[in-house]
Amino acid sequence: MSILVVGSVAFDSIKTPFGEVDEVLGGSASYFSTAASFFTDVSLVAVIGDDFPQEHIDFLQSRNIDLSGLKKSPGATFRWKGRYDYDLNEAHTLETHLNVFEAFKPELPANYKDAEFVFLANIDPELQLEVLQQVSNPKLVACDTMNFWIEGKKSALIKTLEKVDILLINEAEVRQLANEPNLVKAAEIVRSYGPRILVVKRGEYGVLMFGEGSIFSAPAYPLEEVFDPTGAGDTFAGGFIGYLAATRNLDDHSMRKATVFGTVMASFTVEKFSLNRLKEIEYAEISDRYKKIKLLTDFADID
Amino acid sequence: MSILVVGSVAFDSIKTPFGEVDEVLGGSASYFSTAASFFTDVSLVAVIGDDFPQEHIDFLQSRNIDLSGLKKSPGATFRWKGRYDYDLNEAHTLETHLNVFEAFKPELPANYKDAEFVFLANIDPELQLEVLQQVSNPKLVACDTMNFWIEGKKSALIKTLEKVDILLINEAEVRQLANEPNLVKAAEIVRSYGPRILVVKRGEYGVLMFGEGSIFSAPAYPLEEVFDPTGAGDTFAGGFIGYLAATRNLDDHSMRKATVFGTVMASFTVEKFSLNRLKEIEYAEISDRYKKIKLLTDFADID
Numbered sequence: 275m276s277i278l279v280v281g282s283v284a285f286d287s288i289k290t291p292f293g294e295v296d297e298v299l300g301g302s303a304s305y306f307s308t309a310a311s312f313f314t315d316v317s318l319v320a321v322i323g324d325d326f327p328q329e330h331i332d333f334l335q336s337r338n339i340d341l342s343g344l345k346k347s348p349g350a351t352f353r354w355k356g357r358y359d360y361d362l363n364e365a366h367t368l369e370t371h372l373n374v375f376e377a378f379k380p381e382l383p384a385n386y387k388d389a390e391f392v393f394l395a396n397i398d399p400e401l402q403l404e405v406l407q408q409v410s411n412p413k414l415v416a417c418d419t420m421n422f423w424i425e426g427k428k429s430a431l432i433k434t435l436e437k438v439d440i441l442l443i444n445e446a447e448v449r450q451l452a453n454e455p456n457l458v459k460a461a462e463i464v465r466s467y468g469p470r471i472l473v474v475k476r477g478e479y480g481v482l483m484f485g486e487g488s489i490f491s492a493p494a495y496p497l498e499e500v501f502d503p504t505g506a507g508d509t510f511a512g513g514f515i516g517y518l519a520a521t522r523n524l525d526d527h528s529m530r531k532a533t534v535f536g537t538v539m540a541s542f543t544v545e546k547f548s549l550n551r552l553k554e555i556e557y558a559e560i561s562d563r564y565k566k567i568k569l570l571t572d573f574a575d576i577d
Numbered sequence: 578m579s580i581l582v583v584g585s586v587a588f589d590s591i592k593t594p595f596g597e598v599d600e601v602l603g604g605s606a607s608y609f610s611t612a613a614s615f616f617t618d619v620s621l622v623a624v625i626g627d628d629f630p631q632e633h634i635d636f637l638q639s640r641n642i643d644l645s646g647l648k649k650s651p652g653a654t655f656r657w658k659g660r661y662d663y664d665l666n667e668a669h670t671l672e673t674h675l676n677v678f679e680a681f682k683p684e685l686p687a688n689y690k691d692a693e694f695v696f697l698a699n700i701d702p703e704l705q706l707e708v709l710q711q712v713s714n715p716k717l718v719a720c721d722t723m724n725f726w727i728e729g730k731k732s733a734l735i736k737t738l739e740k741v742d743i744l745l746i747n748e749a750e751v752r753q754l755a756n757e758p759n760l761v762k763a764a765e766i767v768r769s770y771g772p773r774i775l776v777v778k779r780g781e782y783g784v785l786m787f788g789e790g791s792i793f794s795a796p797a798y799p800l801e802e803v804f805d806p807t808g809a810g811d812t813f814a815g816g817f818i819g820y821l822a823a824t825r826n827l828d829d830h831s832m833r834k835a836t837v838f839g840t841v842m843a844s845f846t847v848e849k850f851s852l853n854r855l856k857e858i859e860y861a862e863i864s865d866r867y868k869k870i871k872l873l874t875d876f877a878d879i880d
Contacts (some may be wrong), residue, residue: 291758292657315645321618333622345811350828360758387851455594455663456800456801456802456803457781457799458799458800458801459801476782479779479782479783480782480794482796482799488872489799490873490874490875490876491783491796491799491873491874492874492876493783493785493794493796496760496761496785496794497759497761498759498761498762499759500759514843527876527877530875530876531876531877531879533876534876561879564879565878565879568876568878568879569791570792570793570794571793571794571795571876572793572833573793573830573833573834573836573837573871574830574833574834575871576834576864576867576868576871577870
């Protein structure tokens with residue numbers, strides 16, 4: 275089953291303690307759709323400038339991603355410049371140039387409107403809602419957000435969340451959105467805003483998923499080399515929603531497996547800059563890492 | 578099988594966002610031995626001043642803890658005063674008065690010298706080594722340490738680690754001890770110093786255990802009320818070593834179960850000040866929480 279994703283396609287310039295790249299392919303929709311494409315078909319809605327190279331278009335198409343919703347506007351593509359120090363959990367933004375993204379009004383091509391699975395990447399919550407209003411009858415709506423919208427557009431965000439089944443969000447942002455320091459309590463408050471599932475992203479500490487009467491904890495995959503965390507969250511979301519869309523099963527067992535697939539996909543992304551690691555892998559490597567996470571967390575029942 | 582523990586018995590004065598207590602029972606050996614006493618017998622080596630109340634002695638004895646190694650010296654008992662803000666992961670020390678602990682020279686009673694399981698709580702690594710030299714033929718030696726010793730007595734610490742099977746240590750301290758920011762690499766470096774098992778404590782993010790060709794990840798138990806984290810690490814160690822000593826099985830499966838029992842015991846300690854929560858629980862509550870951690874981490878094998 276196809277997934278509709280709305281988000282950014284961008285150029286990233288990144289410096290980490292391990293290297294530096296300039297204007298590589300980035301953006302939430304790029305990471306999400308590439309990760310999800312290992313599981314199912316993806317339809318992308320985003321905007322690029324007239325400086326966007328054919329090479330990246332060719333790559334996304336090679337992953338079977340439907341680009342009929344990728345609009346090319348006159349001007350420059352969205353650019354982000356950031357730096358990470360040894361604490362790779364924190365990105366330091368050096369420059370953000372929205373460029374053509376500033377006037378982005380997502381418009382869904384006709385063939386996208388019956389999408390059953392929708393992922394609203396981290397964009398203005400008012401735009402997220404506008405997208406939802408163009409989708410006729412989605413089976414599952416997931417979204418991401420960030421502190422910028424929690425601070426600046428909280429009421430719009432809460433209006434969007436009423437229509438959302440799954441919210442994927444960073445740990446500090448759950449606390450901020452709920453105005454509650456205890457994570458378990460904060461999760462319940464945010465779930466009361468609408469999403470029946472809350473996926474709390476904790477970087478190198480993995481993920482906590484809160485559902486109805488159920489909490490699931492998944493560790494991050496322990497890596498000897500974490501090269502660049504950019505895109506990890508969107509890649510997680512791509513593996514997570516990608517698996518759910520492929521199986522069309524939304525019960526708690528399936529959500530748990532989806533969380534582990536998201537974890538696996540994110541573990542590849544952080545091993546290299548941009549989508550370079552995702553470009554290399556095959557499904558056998560995904561299933562191998564899934565099994566390793568099973569071993570990592572396995573322990574016997576009490577006697 | 579009995580465990581020998583060497584550490585501190587102290588008075589703690591603590592302020593958290595949720596309350597405040599003055600001169601309550603604390604210290605690494607108190608937390609460790611109380612937690613371990615749910616699984617096996619414990620023999621304690623520590624020093625107290627002549628101000629130490631009989632009430633606390635009675636409590637420790639009621640837990641079947643052998644106090645023949647608890648020396649009473651003229652003077653005041655070790656006192657620690659600390660504060661936690663909403664980020665409960667970080668203790669802010671306000672005052673430390675070593676008092677009788679300053680001249681502490683652990684001397685083992687004759688009946689302690691054939692101990693098979695030894696836990697060296699976080700004290701001067703030179704004292705840790707002196708204790709080991711008094712034990713005839715231990716089956717398992719575990720120890721804790723901290724940044725203070727890594728900075729001030731690194732060579733003595735490394736000499737002690739040569740004789741240690743299991744090191745329990747905080748995440749930041751593994752990185753500091755190995756001088757390596759990547760945790761997986763740092764763990765291998767520290768294991769090369771001697772300990773075949775490294776248990777990395779990550780506070781609310783749980784524990785990573787590194788063994789020979791095996792990594793195990795256990796989450797913390799998600800609590801709606803974390804009241805006071807003081808003693809969580811020593812309580813974890815008590816549950817961990819307590820379970821191992823009770824089963825006398827040191828294989829990887831047993832180490833994983835021990836990690837979960839440690840996690841369970843620590844989750845009780847942080848719910849109230851001092852040892853107040855450990856004083857209330859019964860074994861049925863321990864096994865109930867063990868099962869809940871099993872549910873928390875459970876997911877299906879890949880198809």
